[in-house]
Amino acid sequence: MSNNVLIGSVGTTEIIVILLLILILFGSKRIPEIAQSLGKGIREFKRSMREIENEVEAPPKHNSNQPPKEISDKKDGNLNG
DSSP states (O other): OOOOOOTTOOOHHHHHHHHHHHHHHHOTTHHHHHHHHHHHHHHHHHHHHHHHHHHHHSOOSSOTTSOOOOOBOTTTOOBOO
16 A cells, blocks of 8 residues: 655545634634735735846846946037036
């Protein structure tokens, strides 16, 4: 007989028992609040991940290795300062 136990296999009976325990622990009024908070947290996490991905993938706005260019006066070639 094989001793392989699949941890990921959860049956219908186990799911029903878990849901009943959650209902008993939190009550019927609190469950929608918990679900809403969980949804907001997931949305915020996904939005933050997209922002980070966009920052990583975006090209740099300026080259920090080059010094800033000086503005010259067109009339006589003198530098403004």
